[in-house]
Amino acid sequence: MENYLIAMAVSAGIYALMALGVNVIWGFAGMVNLGLVGFFAVGAYTSALLTLKAGWSIAAGMAAAALVTAAVGVLVALITVRLRGDYLAIVTLGFAETIRIVASNAIGLTNGTDGLSGIAGPYRSALSPEAFNLLYLVIVAIIVATAYGIAERLRASPFGRVLRAIRDDEQVAAVAGKHVTLFKVKAFAIGSAALGLAGALYAHYTSYIAPDIFVPLFTLYIKLALLAGGLGNNRGAVVGAFAVVFLLESTRFVIPLVPGISVVQGAAVREFLVAALLLVMLRYKPAGLLPERLAQLPVPPASGRYQPTA
């Protein structure tokens, strides 16, 4: 049971890292990424392939995963940044599908739908499964804490303010002399790096990745985590990720209790609930349960005393 809880905490940590990354893209900069699972997959495959086939160390593989995914994010952002937001939606979704299709079919590289197995984990062979889980939890916790620290710094920095200005009104930001395109591309790169790193963490934890892990439903989990926690709010992103994992896991226990339900039907009910919950949140709590708190600027009272200097 403890081992199960630790494994869930690791998943929640990986979700939290993704939610933090998406928060930079969607929460701060207001750019939609409907294919974040594709970026997650790029990170997972990059690190898995580099460690399996090129003999890289796990740390180097993870660093490469973050960099490669950031580069992919730059490319996707550059192509769509000047277009209306719905093109970004289409391109990111298409990107995720393309990654899945290529991963399923490029058998020589990715082993196709059978997936890659035997991906190395840090000290996996030297430790008992329990100790490995615990070690991994510590690693994930350190990475999430670091990412949280960086995201908080970003949020409070001038960079974060410009992103929010772009999100709220692109034209105003441009008039204020900000290079909107550059800021958007940077935000997309930073968020994508976090998604790629999360993918690498996932691959080295489970030791197995396959294309059917990277389904669109996964994208919904992270969107739900962000909405549950509060869009634009880093603490909310982490809290929301834990809430989503808790929700997903509790349905795993509750649904089989329904009499006469098959395994496939149970899975269908779960996925339906996730989708329905996202719709409800998006409709009734679009800013999330813990809305972003913006710094209140002191507004001078509107008294008649103010004298313009002529």
Place this chain on the structure above:
Amino acid sequence: MPSLADVGQLVVNGVMAGTILAVPAMGLTAIYAVLRFPNFALASHATVGAFAGYAANAWLGLALLPSVLIAFVVAGMVGVATDEAVLKRFRPAGYITTAIASIALTIALENIVRFGFGNELRGYDLPIQRDWRLGAIRVGPQQVQNLAIAVATMAGLFGFLALTRTGKAMRAVADNPMLASIKGINADAIGRIVNFVGMGLAGLGGMLIGLDTTIDPLTGFRSILSVFAAAVVGGLGSIPGAVVGALTVGVGEELCLLFLSPDYRSAVGFVAILLVLTLRPRGILGQRAY
């Protein structure tokens, strides 16, 4: 070096695949033109249509044509119902929120189908026929039948848009919603009609795609990349564009087999989206995209 006959066969295959792809692509682009958001729920409606047609064909024993009609009508009705119940409420919040909601909707609907039908692959109950040979080029009678259905559907849609009052009203709303409302066109009613027609086309397209192979709850989602590629390449919001885009993507996917391994065939749609957005964002026949 591929022979000319090989190339000819690929072009023929591509035109046939493209014509079928044009059916859901027209649905997508019609909905986009009037309601102005990319409706990803198209995927699940293609699945719903494919399964409705399957139920009519395999359970009720209906022939191909009535089954296809049922696929259209059922998917269209589900489209109107889900839009009224779900997506319509998101539209005031902007097109991005609505697009995200449409993804959630597509997964919800897909799982309703999965709950009822399970994950196994199902095939339509159709006679197996020998391929026809025209010189060096082979075509299946079933493919030709699908092609005929797709072409008839296109003709029907163009006739509807060009000749009927409702069709003209639809074009008016797509062209200039403000002016249309001043002229007394009820945008809500047009929204319902475009949802019925658009999702109906998606359902019909889902069935046509499934006729060639098998269907399962992911049938719609698997084809959504090509459908969006067709609509974007042709110009999102332009119905003739959807046809041109679908043929381009269909032929492109086949011709790439000349120099790419079939593994990467499905990535062609995505590359086409990227190329068009980089070089000519409004697509072949579309309007502004920024």
